[in-house]
Amino acid sequence: MGAVTDDEVIRKRLLIDGDGAGDDRRINLLVKSFIKWYSQYQRMLSTLSQCEFSMGKTLLVYDMNLREMENYEKIYKEIECSIAGAHEKIAECKKQILQAKRIRKNRQEYDALAKVIQHHPDRHETLKELEALGKELEHLSHIKESVEDKLELRRKQFHVLLSTIHELQ
Numbered sequence: 001m002g003a004v005t006d007d008e009v010i011r012k013r014l015l016i017d018g019d020g021a022g023d024d025r026r027i028n029l030l031v032k033s034f035i036k037w038y039s040q041y042q043r044m045l046s047t048l049s050q051c052e053f054s055m056g057k058t059l060l061v062y063d064m065n066l067r068e069m070e071n072y073e074k075i076y077k078e079i080e081c082s083i084a085g086a087h088e089k090i091a092e093c094k095k096q097i098l099q100a101k102r103i104r105k106n107r108q109e110y111d112a113l114a115k116v117i118q119h120h121p122d123r124h125e126t127l128k129e130l131e132a133l134g135k136e137l138e139h140l141s142h143i144k145e146s147v148e149d150k151l152e153l154r155r156k157q158f159h160v161l162l163s164t165i166h167e168l169q
Helices: 006-017 023-119 123-168
Strands: none
Touching: none
8 A cells, every 4th residue: 555645635535525515524523522522421431430439438338337336236245244244253252252251250259269168178187077076075075974973962962961060050
């Protein structure tokens, strides 16, 4: 293919333009309108793309917020369970403290009683002492009876003596 000459270009323009009524200008206007429309179309597509991106972003944020709410509800329930468990542990610890106080009080009373008991002799020694005291008491009661018998005898003798003295007078 060779170089295109000016004549051929003019011929083609005349063929396209027809009778030369300005169809070329109309085509140029149409092409300019089409280019203008196309650029506006591209801007509209870009704007639509930005809107779609913004909507997609909003939907993703919405989904993320829903998941976060579910996560927070899960955490809230776990915290509630932890609080309930802590209350149960506190109640159990209070019971243990009361029991420990009762045990401590009982031990203190036991120690006080043990000190009192240690001051007293044990049962075996006490029984020995009681037995010894019983024997001594029995011995003393025999002595008392013997003294009373002697006293009674002396009274009688004194009475006889007094009656004899009285008779003598």
